[in-house]
Every structure is written in structure tokens, then in C-alpha cells.
Amino acid sequence: MYVRRRGDSLLRVVLLAPPLLFLLSMVVYPLLFGIRMSLTDYKTGQWNNFHNFVRATQDSLFSDAVKAIAIYVTVVIVIEFLLGLVLALVIYHNIKSGWLKALFYFLFLIPLVTPPVAAGVLFRLMYTPSYGIINYLLQMTGLIQKEILWLSQPAPAMFAVISVDVWQWTPFVFFVLFAGLQAVPKDTLEAAAVDGASGFQRFRLIELPYLRPLMLLVLILRLADTFQVFDHVMVLTQGGPGTVTQFLSVYIYKVGFKFLNLNYAAAASIMVIAVVILIFMALNRLLRIAEGGEANEA
Numbered sequence: 296m297y298v299r300r301r302g303d304s305l306l307r308v309v310l311l312a313p314p315l316l317f318l319l320s321m322v323v324y325p326l327l328f329g330i331r332m333s334l335t336d337y338k339t340g341q342w343n344n345f346h347n348f349v350r351a352t353q354d355s356l357f358s359d360a361v362k363a364i365a366i367y368v369t370v371v372i373v374i375e376f377l378l379g380l381v382l383a384l385v386i387y388h389n390i391k392s393g394w395l396k397a398l399f400y401f402l403f404l405i406p407l408v409t410p411p412v413a414a415g416v417l418f419r420l421m422y423t424p425s426y427g428i429i430n431y432l433l434q435m436t437g438l439i440q441k442e443i444l445w446l447s448q449p450a451p452a453m454f455a456v457i458s459v460d461v462w463q464w465t466p467f468v469f470f471v472l473f474a475g476l477q478a479v480p481k482d483t484l485e486a487a488a489v490d491g492a493s494g495f496q497r498f499r500l501i502e503l504p505y506l507r508p509l510m511l512l513v514l515i516l517r518l519a520d521t522f523q524v525f526d527h528v529m530v531l532t533q534g535g536p537g538t539v540t541q542f543l544s545v546y547i548y549k550v551g552f553k554f555l556n557l558n559y560a561a562a563a564s565i566m567v568i569a570v571v572i573l574i575f576m577a578l579n580r581l582l583r584i585a586e587g588g589e590a591n592e593a
Contacts, residue, residue, distance in 0.1 A: 329565060330565060332561040333562035333565050337558035348562050348565075348566065350559060351562055351566055356538060356546060360538065360545070360546035363538065363540060364542040367542060371457055371460045371461060372518070375460075375465045375467075375468050375517065378461070379467075379469040379513075383475075384502075386399055386469075387476045403469055406465075406466050407463065407467060409463060412526050415459060415528075415529070415531050418462075419531050422445035424442040430445075447535075447536055449539040452536055452540050453539055453540055455531055455532070456524075456531055456540050464520070468513055472506055479502050484497055484501060487500070508582060511581055512582060515578050518571075519571075522544075522571055524542055525544040534546070547563050547567075
């Protein structure tokens, strides 16, 4: 018996060792190394306590990057949630043909499997003033009289980078919420319709409680992704014009690899990680509350 237990313990160690070593080498060590760098001077390598963190709080470019990413994350998530939810409800309730649903699935999968860099290149060609299809269509329909410099003006540039994210990740929201609608009991919806409940009332009272935990889960995943947006922004605007689309990831990249101040970049990264962790903790608590409320209702 003793030999068998010892063998089981050894087997557990052998099975757990590779993922733990991978976690330590790819996550824990870089994080600890980054914290160490953030507390040292990039010229002398000597400890400077929290000088880099203080500098970040006084850096106007860092503040601009925080404002830019806050605007980007808010607008992108709101649009993607609304579009994804509307598409899921419309297709679920109005399209009965299996072939037509499969066609929609195929079309929505295309943005999801497109690499971000390729999406950035595609939209850059579309927004190019001289031969881009966006200006061509707007001029052909008479909505504009002269070409819009999409990537050279502040508001159009922000719209351009937002449009790429919305195009690429709205299908993800759609798929998750559409799957959630499949779990709603159809007999309950039919009974509510017989009792005279409107479509909005059926959604608010019956479907929304099933979708709420999934919405919070999608919110967590999309926040994690949008905070680190980088690829298509560098392809489209490289953070310009000015600092309009210079999000935190772009700003930290430029500080670390263009100006070679890796220590200050590490400090800015640690601050961002701390804020994101706090946000995720709050969202995780909301998710647990939503799941608990759903379990109590069941």
C-alpha cells in the first residue's frame, strides 16, 4: 500500500511538473523580472525605488494613452455587445432555415480567423484616401463631396481602428450569446407569448437571466483583449495622428523598444497590470453573483 501511494504521488509530480515549469518560465519569471526592472534606473541600473512609477503619474503622454485606451475600450465593447446581442436575437428568433443559419455561421467565422495584422492591412487599403473603397462609396452615394483623410485626422483615425475591432470581434459576442439563447426553455417562451408578453418582455424576464453570466464572461474576455490591442493599430496609424490612437500597448512599446527605456516601460506595464487585475476582480465577483442568482432561480 505504501509503495502504491508513493507511486501515485510520484506520478502526480511527473504530470504536474511540465505545466508548472512552463508557468514559472513564461509567466512568473517575466513578471518578477519586470518588477525588478521597474525599480531600477535604465542608465545606471541602480535602484531608484518608485521613481519610474512617479514619473508615469506625471507623464502627459502616459495620461493621453490612458484616456485613449479608455475611450477605445468603452466604445468597442458597447458596440460589440449591442451588435452581437441584436444579431443573436434576430437570427435565433427569425431564421429557421438550417442552411441559412450555416451561411451566417460561415460569414461570421471569417473575421474571427483573420489575423489582426491582415485585418489591419485590409482596412488600411479600404481607408486609403486616393483609391480606398470607403471614400469611393461615400462619394458615389453623395454623402461626402471630397475625400476624408481617415488615418490622418483624429476622429476618423479613432473610428478606423475601432471599426477593425468591431468587425473582427462582434462575431465572437454573437456566437457566445447565440449559444446562450439555445439554453432558454422554448416552452417557457411560448407560454409567455400565449399570456400576452411582448418580445421585449420575454427577452427581459426570461432570456436575459440566462444570458447575464455569459455577458459578464464575454466582458471579461473582451476587456483582456482590448486592453492589449496593438497589431492593427500599428498597421493603420502607428499611434497617430498625434497621440489619438496611441494606446497603452503602443505607448509602452515605443518607450521600451524605440527609446530603449525598458525600465520605465516595465513600470508603466506593472501599473496597467495592477489596474486590470482590480477590474477583473470586480467583474469576477459580479460573475459569481450572477451565477449564484441564476442557480437560486433554478
